[in-house]
Amino acid sequence: MTVLRPAGEFDTSYAEDMATIRRKWQWVLLFASIIALYMLPLYASQSMVALVNRICITIIAVQGLNLLTGYTGQISLGQAAFMTTGGYISALLVNELGWPFYFSMPAAALGAGVIGLIFGLPSLRVKGFYLVMSTLAAQFIIPWFTRNAFKDLLNGAQGLNVAVPVIFGLEINTPQRYLMLTLTALIITTIIAYNVSRSRLGRAFITVRDNDLAAEVLGVNLFRVKLQAFFLAAMFAGLAGALAAHQLRHINSETFNLTDSIILMGMLVIGGLGSNLGPFFGAIVVEMLIEIATILGPVFSDILPSTAYGAVQALRPLFFGTALMLFLIFEPRGLAYRWNLMKAAWRLRPFSH
Amino acid sequence: MTTETTFLKVDNISLRFGGTQALTSVSFDVYPGEILAIIGPNGAGKTSVLNCLNGFYRPYQGQIIFDRKDLTRLPPHRIAQMGVARTFQNIALYTGLSTLDNLMAARNIHMRANFLQCLIYWGPAHHEDIAHRVQVEEIIDFLEIEHIRKAIVGSLPYGLRKRVELGRALALEPRLLLLDEPMTGMNQEEKEDMARFILDIHEREHMTILLIEHDMGLVMDIADRAVVLDFGAKIADGSPQEIRADPAVINAYLGEAN
Ligand SMILES: Nc1ncnc2c1ncn2[C@@H]1O[C@H](COP(=O)(O)OP(=O)(O)O)[C@@H](O)[C@H]1O
Ligand SMILES: [Mg+2]
Numbered sequence: 001m002t003v004l005r006p007a008g009e010f011d012t013s014y015a016e017d018m019a020t021i022r023r024k025w026q027w028v029l030l031f032a033s034i035i036a037l038y039m040l041p042l043y044a045s046q047s048m049v050a051l052v053n054r055i056c057i058t059i060i061a062v063q064g065l066n067l068l069t070g071y072t073g074q075i076s077l078g079q080a081a082f083m084t085t086g087g088y089i090s091a092l093l094v095n096e097l098g099w100p101f102y103f104s105m106p107a108a109a110l111g112a113g114v115i116g117l118i119f120g121l122p123s124l125r126v127k128g129f130y131l132v133m134s135t136l137a138a139q140f141i142i143p144w145f146t147r148n149a150f151k152d153l154l155n156g157a158q159g160l161n162v163a164v165p166v167i168f169g170l171e172i173n174t175p176q177r178y179l180m181l182t183l184t185a186l187i188i189t190t191i192i193a194y195n196v197s198r199s200r201l202g203r204a205f206i207t208v209r210d211n212d213l214a215a216e217v218l219g220v221n222l223f224r225v226k227l228q229a230f231f232l233a234a235m236f237a238g239l240a241g242a243l244a245a246h247q248l249r250h251i252n253s254e255t256f257n258l259t260d261s262i263i264l265m266g267m268l269v270i271g272g273l274g275s276n277l278g279p280f281f282g283a284i285v286v287e288m289l290i291e292i293a294t295i296l297g298p299v300f301s302d303i304l305p306s307t308a309y310g311a312v313q314a315l316r317p318l319f320f321g322t323a324l325m326l327f328l329i330f331e332p333r334g335l336a337y338r339w340n341l342m343k344a345a346w347r348l349r350p351f352s353h
Numbered sequence: 354m355t356t357e358t359t360f361l362k363v364d365n366i367s368l369r370f371g372g373t374q375a376l377t378s379v380s381f382d383v384y385p386g387e388i389l390a391i392i393g394p395n396g397a398g399k400t401s402v403l404n405c406l407n408g409f410y411r412p413y414q415g416q417i418i419f420d421r422k423d424l425t426r427l428p429p430h431r432i433a434q435m436g437v438a439r440t441f442q443n444i445a446l447y448t449g450l451s452t453l454d455n456l457m458a459a460r461n462i463h464m465r466a467n468f469l470q471c472l473i474y475w476g477p478a479h480h481e482d483i484a485h486r487v488q489v490e491e492i493i494d495f496l497e498i499e500h501i502r503k504a505i506v507g508s509l510p511y512g513l514r515k516r517v518e519l520g521r522a523l524a525l526e527p528r529l530l531l532l533d534e535p536m537t538g539m540n541q542e543e544k545e546d547m548a549r550f551i552l553d554i555h556e557r558e559h560m561t562i563l564l565i566e567h568d569m570g571l572v573m574d575i576a577d578r579a580v581v582l583d584f585g586a587k588i589a590d591g592s593p594q595e596i597r598a599d600p601a602v603i604n605a606y607l608g609e610a611n
Contacts, residue, residue, distance in 0.1 A: 200466055210449050
């Protein structure tokens with residue numbers, strides 16, 4: 001598929017040709033949306049703001065997974081484990097060393113990245129299903145570690161209470177205040193993910209995904225590139241985990257578990273692998289489904305009181321599983337792909353056929 | 354000729370897969386600026402030779418010297434960085450990328466932007482992309498593939514994909530170009546275009562080219578010399594005229610025809 005452009009628009013330099021946002025009104029729209037999101041607390045309910053917080057954090061984790069699985073083709077079921085890593089690191093730095101969150105969170109990202117690197121090592125030797133198994137190892141080893149190692153520091157299965165982030169004496173202790181944090185983090189990670197995807201690094205990622213043998217023969221150091229992808233993915237997860245931990249004010253080995261790893265992967269599939277919009281679509285759609293399940297649960301138990309015990313718990317996986325299955329069958333390229341088709345058709349209006 | 358002028362020296366290499374002896378003590382030299390053809394029946398071991406040159410297969414015996422450096426034990430990406438590029442018999446493009454990005458991806462070995470600069474993009478990584486884009490566009494013009502610049506290569510017809518693959522190899526700016534059956538499966542017009550491109554590259558860049566080809570007629574037209582393989586062993590080595598008259602070669606090709 002060629003990139004479809006409105007007739008009569010030509011680029012006058014390679015820099016212009018390479019740009020994604022081409023026209024003034026698109027920039028205006030983007031900035032207006034960002035400002036509207038920052039001002040959300042002025043016109044939305046607290047629960048709405050809390051939902052947006054959760055979605056932002058989730059998108060960050062999915063963006064990381066997208067770099068690893070979507071762009072580099074390395075399937076991982078360990079993303080939640082790296083969230084755990086980030087959450088613990090930030091909690092410890094703030095609680096034990098008194099670091100401010102704006103240092104502890106980047107440090108959590110870096111620390112998780114390094115741990116991700118270690119769990120990425122098997123990727124040189126194993127592929128596909130076997131790599132999934134070895135990333136799954138992270139999902140067992142890291143929570144086990146937090147429960148059993150350094151008990152006086154990590155407090156075993158009980159986990160840690162995490163301090164409220166403070167900036168200039170202001171406690172970030174409401175969803176409204178936290179939104180400033182999650183939105184800013186999301187903007188930064190989005191810019192990074194976008195930059196990676198358009199740079200030589202992103203091209204190297206895709207060569208490994210599309211044809212690792214050709215990539216190797218044409219000068220790509222597979223080992224190095226795969227590790228860079230694992231590092232980035234875990235970094236994003238680490239940041240997401242730290243953000244979530246400081247918001248929940250608590251973390252233990254089960255805060256982010258295998259189910260979360262699977263849901264993050266499902267979000268990426270639904271949103272679209274290897275597209276920068278994919279994580280947004282996937283996280284928003286799945287979080288919405290979970291919201292709907294939460295609302296419908298009590299309704300169900302009112303109608304069918306005898307059979308619907310724990311309907312909320314049953315509805316969530318049911319909704320998620322059904323959505324994932326439908327996407328795998330009908331739109332395996334995800335919502336981002338559908339979105340691009342729609343955009344292309346719009347640009348060719350009124351001659352869309 | 355002396356070893357001084359030998360650009361690539363394949364010295365007595367042997368390769369085995371389980372019970373299959375793919376190559377048996379194969380030796381030949383490639384001189385700078387020449388087009389050498391490797392010919393031989395199907396399964397003779399031609400592709401295996403290229404795979405050894407790439408470091409993709411490891412011969413259990415013998416040595417490969419490229420520009421006075423031993424590359425027998427080097428990993429594939431290091432060999433590519435030394436200036437060896439290739440195309441594949443069964444096209445091996447990055448199917449999800451556009452023509453342009455396939456070529457840009459090959460520029461990777463000449464790019465210097467580090468990890469952090471890629472994350473920031475603004476500045477060095479961006480400037481570097483623009484600089485390399487200029488070189489890639491020259492190759493695109495040369496191969497007459499401007500019209501598919503932004504097309505995702507997975508969706509292109511066979512002949513064009515072969516051409517993009519040649520472009521990707523050229524984007525590496527190699528000193529030695531390995532082409533595995535670049536004209537197989539093409540129609541006559543496409544074959545002639547491809548032959549013209551290969552001769553042009555050779556003329557303009559004085560590039561050394563090692564080419565596997567099945568079509569004897571084409572080999573006669575474009576190669577300076579030819580090496581003939583049969584059942585993993587070299588049976589002849591010389592100018593196209595010598596090769597054509599060689600009884601062993603006639604035998605091998607007649608054997609295949611039967
Ligand atoms: N990866 C491999 N595994 C097992 N056998 C192989 C492999 N690659 C090549 N061979 C065998 O080596 C021999 C030479 O193959 P190849 O080099 O592809 O021949 P050609 O390119 O001349 O047609 C064949 O018998 C083939 O079956
Ligand atoms: Mg072959």
